[in-house]
Amino acid sequence: MSVLVASDLDRTLIYSAAALGLEMPDAEAPRLLCVETYGGKPLSYVTETAAGLLAELVRTSVFVPTTTRTVEQYRRIRLPGPAPRFAICANGGQLLVDGEPDADWHQRVRGAVDDGCAPLEEVRAHLSATADPVWLLKERVAEELFAYLVVRRELLPEGYVKELTQWADPRGWTVSLQGRKLYAVPKPLTKSAAVAEIKSRTGADEVLAAGDSLLDTDLLLAADHAWRPGHGELADIGWSAPQLTVVEEKGVAAGEAIVRALGERSSVTWARARSQIIRAVSRGRD
Numbered sequence: 704m705s706v707l708v709a710s711d712l713d714r715t716l717i718y719s720a721a722a723l724g725l726e727m728p729d730a731e732a733p734r735l736l737c738v739e740t741y742g743g744k745p746l747s748y749v750t751e752t753a754a755g756l757l758a759e760l761v762r763t764s765v766f767v768p769t770t771t772r773t774v775e776q777y778r779r780i781r782l783p784g785p786a787p788r789f790a791i792c793a794n795g796g797q798l799l800v801d802g803e804p805d806a807d808w809h810q811r812v813r814g815a816v817d818d819g820c821a822p823l824e825e826v827r828a829h830l831s832a833t834a835d836p837v838w839l840l841k842e843r844v845a846e847e848l849f850a851y852l853v854v855r856r857e858l859l860p861e862g863y864v865k866e867l868t869q870w871a872d873p874r875g876w877t878v879s880l881q882g883r884k885l886y887a888v889p890k891p892l893t894k895s896a897a898v899a900e901i902k903s904r905t906g907a908d909e910v911l912a913a914g915d916s917l918l919d920t921d922l923l924l925a926a927d928h929a930w931r932p933g934h935g936e937l938a939d940i941g942w943s944a945p946q947l948t949v950v951e952e953k954g955v956a957a958g959e960a961i962v963r964a965l966g967e968r969s970s971v972t973w974a975r976a977r978s979q980i981i982r983a984v985s986r987g988r989d
Contacts, residue, residue, distance in 0.1 A: 706969045707765040707907035709791070709898045709922060711914035712772070712780065714882065714935055716757070716958045717747040722882065724934065724954020733955070739780045747780065753959035758784030760966045765905050767791060769894050771886065771918055773845045774804060789905075793846040794888055794918055795897040808900060815891040816848065820875035826850055826887050829870065833863075840883070849888040856883055879917040881936060888918060895925040909972050913961045923947055930964050932957030 714722050717738055725732045736754045739747035749757065760766055761784035769791040770777055777792045777799075790799040798808040827850050831842065838858035844850050864885065868878040871887055879886045894914075902910060912919075912926035915935030920942065923929035929946055931937050934953040943949070950960040 704908040704972060705765060705905065706909050706911060706972050707767060707898070707902055707905060708760060708911045708965050708969060709767045709769045709894070709901075709926070710912065710961070710965065711894075711916070711919050711922070712768055712770045712777075713747070715913050715915045715919075715932060716753070716962060717749055717780065717782075718955040718958060719747055720745075722954060723748065724956065726954075733959075735955070736783070738782055741779055748955060749783075749962075750955055750959045753955075753962050754783040756959070756962045756966050757782060760962060760969060761785055761787060763966075764911075764969045765789070765901070765907055767898065767901055769898065769912075769914075769922060770794075771845075771881075771888075773797075774799065778802075789901050791894055791897040791901075793848055794892050795894045796846050796848040796892050798897050798900060808897070812892065812896075813848070816889040819891050820889040823847065823850065825874070826871065826876060830867075830887065833867070835860075848892060849886065851887065852885045853883050854885055856880075859885075877918070879936065881916045881918075886918065893921045894919065895921040898922060898925065911965050911968055913965060928968055930961050932961065 710716055733750040733752065735748040736751050737745040737748055766787050767789045768782065768787055771794045772792055774792045774797050777790060788801060792799060796809065796812050798805040827844065830850055830852060834852055838855045839852060840855060841853040864878060864880050871878050875890050877888050877890055898910060910926045911928050912922045913930045914922055915932050915937055917936050923931065924944055926946060930948045930950060932953060933949060933951050934957060948964065950957050950964065952960045
């Protein structure tokens with residue numbers, strides 16, 4: 704029995720300096736391992752304990768990094784352990800196999816987006832027209848599939864996200880605010896669809912998942928067991944589901960708690976499968 708572990712990255716497993724949430728005395732802070740650099744500077748971290756747990760999880764399961772990042776942004780990350788065979792980028796728009804985009808998958812996703820959603824250019828135009836330079840830092844397009852704004856969150860008007868959501872929803876788009884990034888993503892562009900494709904290819908028996916944002920809800924709902932941290936977009940609205948476990952920790956400590964929980968569940972599944980195989984062999988001998 705094989706286990707597929709699909710986990711969001713930013714603010715779920717890996718954390719920028721601003722998101723670490725180290726509220727304990729400095730002398731009690733955990734040792735950190737840098738897993739991403741940008742412009743020659745360290746950018747994202749995990750605890751050293753989480754790094755060891757993650758390396759073991761990568762070796763013992765079909766571990767799938769599952770992110771809204773572009774392929775280029777994902778390739779900056781160096782997770783502990785062997786390189787995963789599969790990775791999901793662009794919120795499901797890109798499926799990497801041995802580090803390279805699967806062209807057939809990308810074409811299928813683009814077709815679904817084109818058929819069911821307002822054009823990207825319409826959404827970009829609306830974002831440009833409604834964004835205020837007072838709080839807007841950057842406008843970006845990812846993989847020619849979706850758009851996002853980098854904002855000064857403390858200056859973002861309270862009602863802007865709600866108004867954008869109401870405008871985007873009938874046009875087939877989803878809105879999500881994660882840290883300083885405000886995403887507008889086509890509804891057919893989902894992490895869960897890409898995970899289902901990988902599950903089909905690998906024959907995995909059980910899916911475990913973790914995430915912290917609205918863009919992760921489909922992923923968490925599609926999993927057999929799921930986890931989210933005590934911080935983030937889903938925590939802010941108190942989102943839950945029957946198969947979901949909420950870890951109490953926040954910040955980088957939550958990342959450690961989540962990877963430990965994923966590893967423990969994966970081990971339980973593997974031990975159960977091993978026991979079933981042993982019993983089957985024993986019955987055959989009898």
